[in-house]
Amino acid sequence: MEFKLEAHRIVSISLGKIYNSRVQRGGIKLHKNLLVSLVLRSARQVYLSDPCPGLYLAGPAGSPAAPPQQPGEPAAGPPAGWGEPPPPAACVAWPETEPQPERPADPAPPRVGAAEPAAPVTGAGDALRAGEMEEAEAAWRRVEGPREAAEGGAGVFAGAEGPRGARRHCGCPPGGEDRPGALGACPRVDCRCAPRPAEDEPPAPPAVGPRKRGAAGVGGGPAGGPAPGSSPLKKPRRNSEEQPGGAEEEEEMETGNVANLISIFGSSFSGLLRKSPGGGREEAEGEESGPEAAEPGQICCDKPVLRDINPWSTAIVAF
Amino acid sequence: MELKKTRADIISTVEFNHTGELLATGDKGGRVVIFQREQESKNQVHRRGEYNVYSTFQSHEPEFDYLKSLEIEEKINKIRWLPQQNAAYFLLSTNDKTVKLWKVSERDKRPEGYNLKDEEGRLRDPATITTLRVPVLRPMDLMVEATPRRVFANAHTYHINSISVNSDYETYMSADDLRINLWNFEITNQSFNIVDIKPANMEELTEVITAAEFHPHHCNTFVYSSSKGTIRLCDMRASALCDRHTKFFEEPEDPSNRSFFSEIISSISDVKFSHSGRYIMTRDYLTVKVWDLNMENRPIETYQVHDYLRSKLCSLYENDCIFDKFECVWNGSDSVIMTGSYNNFFRMFDRNTKRDVTLEASRENSKPRAILKPRKVCVGGKRRKDEISVDSLDFSKKILHTAWHPSENIIAVAATNNLYIFQDKVN
Numbered sequence: 157m158e159f160k161l162e163a164h165r166i167v168s169i170s171l172g173k174i175y176n177s178r179v180q181r182g183g184i185k186l187h188k189n190l191l192v193s194l195v196l197r198s199a200r201q202v203y204l205s206d207p208c209p210g211l212y213l214a215g216p217a218g219s220p221a222a223p224p225q226q227p228g229e230p231a232a233g234p235p236a237g238w239g240e241p242p243p244p245a246a247c248v249a250w251p252e253t254e255p256q257p258e259r260p261a262d263p264a265p266p267r268v269g270a271a272e273p274a275a276p277v278t279g280a281g282d283a284l285r286a287g288e289m290e291e292a293e294a295a296w297r298r299v300e301g302p303r304e305a306a307e308g309g310a311g312v313f314a315g316a317e318g319p320r321g322a323r324r325h326c327g328c329p330p331g332g333e334d335r336p337g338a339l340g341a342c343p344r345v346d347c348r349c350a351p352r353p354a355e356d357e358p359p360a361p362p363a364v365g366p367r368k369r370g371a372a373g374v375g376g377g378p379a380g381g382p383a384p385g386s387s388p389l390k391k392p393r394r395n396s397e398e399q400p401g402g403a404e405e406e407e408e409m410e411t412g413n414v415a416n417l418i419s420i421f422g423s424s425f426s427g428l429l430r431k432s433p434g435g436g437r438e439e440a441e442g443e444e445s446g447p448e449a450a451e452p453g454q455i456c457c458d459k460p461v462l463r464d465i466n467p468w469s470t471a472i473v474a475f
Numbered sequence: 476m477e478l479k480k481t482r483a484d485i486i487s488t489v490e491f492n493h494t495g496e497l498l499a500t501g502d503k504g505g506r507v508v509i510f511q512r513e514q515e516s517k518n519q520v521h522r523r524g525e526y527n528v529y530s531t532f533q534s535h536e537p538e539f540d541y542l543k544s545l546e547i548e549e550k551i552n553k554i555r556w557l558p559q560q561n562a563a564y565f566l567l568s569t570n571d572k573t574v575k576l577w578k579v580s581e582r583d584k585r586p587e588g589y590n591l592k593d594e595e596g597r598l599r600d601p602a603t604i605t606t607l608r609v610p611v612l613r614p615m616d617l618m619v620e621a622t623p624r625r626v627f628a629n630a631h632t633y634h635i636n637s638i639s640v641n642s643d644y645e646t647y648m649s650a651d652d653l654r655i656n657l658w659n660f661e662i663t664n665q666s667f668n669i670v671d672i673k674p675a676n677m678e679e680l681t682e683v684i685t686a687a688e689f690h691p692h693h694c695n696t697f698v699y700s701s702s703k704g705t706i707r708l709c710d711m712r713a714s715a716l717c718d719r720h721t722k723f724f725e726e727p728e729d730p731s732n733r734s735f736f737s738e739i740i741s742s743i744s745d746v747k748f749s750h751s752g753r754y755i756m757t758r759d760y761l762t763v764k765v766w767d768l769n770m771e772n773r774p775i776e777t778y779q780v781h782d783y784l785r786s787k788l789c790s791l792y793e794n795d796c797i798f799d800k801f802e803c804v805w806n807g808s809d810s811v812i813m814t815g816s817y818n819n820f821f822r823m824f825d826r827n828t829k830r831d832v833t834l835e836a837s838r839e840n841s842k843p844r845a846i847l848k849p850r851k852v853c854v855g856g857k858r859r860k861d862e863i864s865v866d867s868l869d870f871s872k873k874i875l876h877t878a879w880h881p882s883e884n885i886i887a888v889a890a891t892n893n894l895y896i897f898q899d900k901v902n
Contacts, residue, residue, distance in 0.1 A: 162789070173795075182547065182571055183545045183547075186683055188798050190682075190702060194738040195735050195736060
């Protein structure tokens with residue numbers, strides 16, 4: 157039990173660090189955030205594996221190995237991760253309104269299951285959902301930031317919150333959102349934004365929004381598309397920019413909800429989850445690739461509703 | 476959320492030049508201060524050469540990358556000297572993104588005797604000039620000027636943590652979290668990428684580069700350390716991109732020491748070749764290790780710097796101290812190694828006698844010519860009179876940067892914003 161409390165505390169501290177790292181001078185430090193993520197993972201494993209009744213812990217203990225990700229990261233995929241589906245967390249937070257069938261088989265049912273029981277159990281269920289929603293939104297909003305910004309450490313964009321008012325269910329930002337570069341109407345050209353029946357809940361956070369796939373990226377933010385000369389990147393950053401922004405919302409959440417965060421984040425630690433005992437390099441997992449898994453041309457509404465939100469992985473993926 | 480106010484004069488790097496005549500420090504404000512050892516004079520035989528300020532200049536300024544909406548700190552991460560080849564001195568200094576080559580030269584003469592301008596400096600009407608006066612060089616007060624000769628920019632997406640001058644004196648490398656670039660001193664608009672560990676999917680990222688250094692004699696060989704506690708030795712002759720190492724140094728983890736923070740404390744914060752080139756030394760959070768280049772599976776020596784912190788890792792994680800990056804240095808003969816700790820303590824380990832000592836850099840204890848008294852940290856039980864208990868250690872006073880004179884027993888220790896220079900007692 158002490159381990160669990162300790163783990164819980166460490167998770168809270170770690171999330172706080174990730175949150176704070178966004179506002180540090182000089183940008184996000186990749187090394188430090190990587191180390192924090194390792195601690196977070198360890199604490200999470202302990203937290204989830206320590207059987208302890210009475211704690212609103214998500215589904216199957218020791219979160220199952222993340223299932224192979226869906227479409228996963230195409231090796232030399234489309235230039236953008238744009239068009240990523242809305243993160244699942246928001247949907248996860250609304251179990252009763254999230255018809256499972258909307259999800260493709262892949263995303264771990266356990267993950268959903270994990271979050272679902274949690275929501276009703278927590279006393280602050282609604283608050284939790286709202287919080288998760290916000291963080292999911294925040295993470296997604298960040299996706300619109302310039303690639304390079306995320307690369308260097310999402311400075312300005314890390315901040316996230318924007319109008320959280322009614323959003324279209326597909327995650328496109330409501331008209332008039334004042335993000336830099338955001339277009340007014342539903343920015344995703346291929347988003348039908350058809351009202352989804354039975355969905356009343358706050359819609360999933362905006363998808364990558366204004367950025368179009370392909371070359372002429374409408375700047376989703378100040379940086380627009382990746383500036384060719386500005387970074388020696390070899391591959392386009394598909395996994396977009398799930399910046400550490402998710403964490404910013406967590407800060408406002410009570411630590412009592414951390415358990416749910418863990419189950420949500422858990423699946424995000426793709427590469428880290430399977431650290432082999434020998435300590436060798438981790439295998440490349442295809443899963444949890446989050447947004448970038450989108451096929452080009454995929455319509456956001458069709459995207460699996462339950463996608464793992466990777467706000468955590470954004471901390472290290474931010475670059 | 477609290478903002479830590481960091482002072483601009485906190486020293487962030489210390490480095491002797493190849494002769495030990497000069498000592499350079501860089502600070503968080505982007506300034507470089509160079510000290511020069513005064514020549515020993517016959518009049519003061521017992522007064523070993525002391526170090527006095529020789530030059531001060533602003534190396535880096537804060538920048539804002541508009542593209543990334545990201546502020547670039549001006550803090551000097553590393554300074555490395557070039558060997559002296561003429562009257563001027565050259566050094567490399569780097570912040571997170573840009574490396575600069577500085578030339579430090581002396582001017583002690585000035586031309587005088589121009590008659591083209593009048594006393595107020597206005598040009599005289601050529602018609603009034605009737606004689607040709609050739610200016611004469613006259614002595615003037617010594618002036619040391621630093622000029623930036625090269626700026627190597629825009630080659631690093633991540634934060635530069637190391638620079639290292641190659642033994643060929645024509646090239647150097649700069650390393651950031653995921654890549655290492657090779658530069659030629661004469662060419663600033665391009666560099667060769669020689670190591671790239673960035674995964675295709677950043678979510679698969681599991682380790683970063685933490686330090687890198689060229690071999691002192693073999694210009695084709697370099698090492699880089701990782702956050703996973705491993706060291707890779709690479710040979711640039713093998714391929715253009717040295718993603719595949721020639722040697723891989725890793726010590727198996729001790730399962731009994733496993734904790735939430737095992738990975739953090741195994742991250743290597745510094746790696747240094749011995750002067751001989753036969754060994755490498757690495758520093759992680761709690762230990763210093765010496766490795767023989769010919770044995771990859773474990774270090775030949777391991778020294779505990781402050782093992783009493785092992786039970787405090789959670790607190791150190793909370794206050795961020797666990798992320799402190801301590802450096803380590805060899806003495807000139809590779810027989811003693813030194814590294815810093817907390818409470819302004821620093822430690823020296825004699826590799827031959829296996830003796831070690833803990834010393835403190837503080838004003839109270841260091842009057843000029845006073846002898847440093849060895850310190851001791853009391854781990855448990857009864858504390859002796861002049862021992863310090865672990866709980867009274869001041870974790871805000873950390874010695875991250877130290878330097879050892881290349882041939883003499885003179886050390887420079889940076890304690891926050893103070894620089895201490897200690898010399899071995901004569902006789």
